Amino acid sequence: xxxxxxxxxxxxxxxxxxxxxxxxxxxxxxxxxxxxxxxxxxxxxxxxxxxxxxxxxxxxxxxxxxxxxxxxxxxxxxxxxxxxxxxxxxxxxxxxxxxxxxxxxxxxxxxxxxxxxxxxxxxxxxxxxxxxxxxxxxxxxxxxxxxxxxxxxxxxxxxxxxxxxxxxxxxxxxxxxxxxxxxxxxxxxxxxxxxxxxxxxxxxxxxxxxxxxxxxxxxxxxx
Amino acid sequence: xxxxxxxxxxxxxxxxxxxxxxxxxxxxxxxxxxxxxxxxxxxxxxxxxxxxxxxxxxxxxxxxxxxxxxxxxxxxxxxxxxxxxxxxxxxxxxxxxxxxxxxxxxxxxxxxxxxxxxxxxxxxxxxxxxxxxxxxxxxxxxxxxxxxxxxxxx
Numbered sequence: 001x002x003x004x005x006x007x008x009x010x011x012x013x014x015x016x017x018x019x020x021x022x023x024x025x026x027x028x029x030x031x032x033x034x035x036x037x038x039x040x041x042x043x044x045x046x047x048x049x050x051x052x053x054x055x056x057x058x059x060x061x062x063x064x065x066x067x068x069x070x071x072x073x074x075x076x077x078x079x080x081x082x083x084x085x086x087x088x089x090x091x092x093x094x095x096x097x098x099x100x101x102x103x104x105x106x107x108x109x110x111x112x113x114x115x116x117x118x119x120x121x122x123x124x125x126x127x128x129x130x131x132x133x134x135x136x137x138x139x140x141x142x143x144x145x146x147x148x149x150x151x152x153x154x155x156x157x158x159x160x161x162x163x164x165x166x167x168x169x170x171x172x173x174x175x176x177x178x179x180x181x182x183x184x185x186x187x188x189x190x191x192x193x194x195x196x197x198x199x200x201x202x203x204x205x206x207x208x209x210x211x212x213x214x215x216x217x218x219x220x221x222x223x
Numbered sequence: 224x225x226x227x228x229x230x231x232x233x234x235x236x237x238x239x240x241x242x243x244x245x246x247x248x249x250x251x252x253x254x255x256x257x258x259x260x261x262x263x264x265x266x267x268x269x270x271x272x273x274x275x276x277x278x279x280x281x282x283x284x285x286x287x288x289x290x291x292x293x294x295x296x297x298x299x300x301x302x303x304x305x306x307x308x309x310x311x312x313x314x315x316x317x318x319x320x321x322x323x324x325x326x327x328x329x330x331x332x333x334x335x336x337x338x339x340x341x342x343x344x345x346x347x348x349x350x351x352x353x354x355x356x357x358x359x360x361x362x363x364x365x366x367x368x369x370x371x372x373x374x375x376x377x
Contacts, residue, residue, distance in 0.1 A: 026288075074285055079285060
């Protein structure tokens with residue numbers, strides 16, 4: 001009899017750094033969060049270890065900025081879910097049809113409804129949409145939108161990229177002058193150390209992930 | 224455990240009259256509607272046999288493991304797996320999780336439903352004239368199913 005902890009340990013040992021988080025929300029239920037590149041590796045590992053592995057289904061959720069794919073498996077009386085988060089800009093789903101033939105139709109359904117591209121699928125045509133369905137317009141696909149309301153987006157972007165948003169009023173500038181200070185305080189982005197500390201705070205609180213900030217391009221992933 | 228009763232289906236005896244489905248739907252809903260039955264008879268064209276799809280009341284049901292609202296409970300004494308309609312949220316997860324898709328979604332009540340063993344007197348077994356569906360102990364059903372299905376696969 002395989003217990004939930006044994007499954008979690010086995011996945012941890014097989015995937016290593018590709019496993020982000022393994023949790024057991026309820027009895028006989030295991031949820032494993034993995035990096036999307038390790039999906040096929042995880043399925044291969046499951047197939048190798050458990051002879052009675054049964055594929056249940058795949059769920060896809062539009063999270064605004066990302067697609068969340070949940071691959072559900074029935075492993076020795078336990079329901080195991082492999083969760084992987086794929087950014088919408090990437091717009092692909094790795095097919096596991098060659099490993100698990102039963103995933104054929106559900107993958108095509110997800111591709112139809114969400115407009116994701118299937119990588120390595122033998123029949124990537126439409127399954128439930130009509131043949132003349134437009135390429136761009138998909139029933140369950142939402143726009144690339146984060147949680148921030150439109151008016152807060154420029155402020156959040158300026159805050160995270162330059163760390164300064166609030167202008168100093170003329171009254172305050174006058175008072176600073178009277179006190180013998182420069183008219184405006186020094187900006188955080190002029191000081192490397194202060195900037196690092198500030199951005200460390202943002203990363204620590206998870207604000208960048210919630211708002212969908214791209215650190216490489218120094219801007220939000222959506223407008 | 225030894226006294227637990229389950230349904231046992233013998234495909235060789237089944238004539239495909241579907242009286243079991245009618246009886247099931249009539250007992251639970253007072254309607255003659257085959258779509259509302261908790262078990263279904265399918266015709267297998269490959270070997271020309273009938274096959275019944277019904278809840279096996281598993282020892283460790285995967286529907287219980289998958290249910291997000293803990294609406295499905297297994298009675299340890301009788302072995303029956305039942306859905307509590309007051310807790311069911313109608314998400315259909317049990318339908319997907321079950322290998323046989325035995326729980327089905329009733330759109331009238333917006334809950335999932337499945338075989339409840341008619342509280343000890345299954346109507347399908349009562350009306351089956353060729354006795355293709357019987358009430359048997361879990362051990363006997365296990366032995367029969369192993370002989371009928373597992374050895375075929377091997």
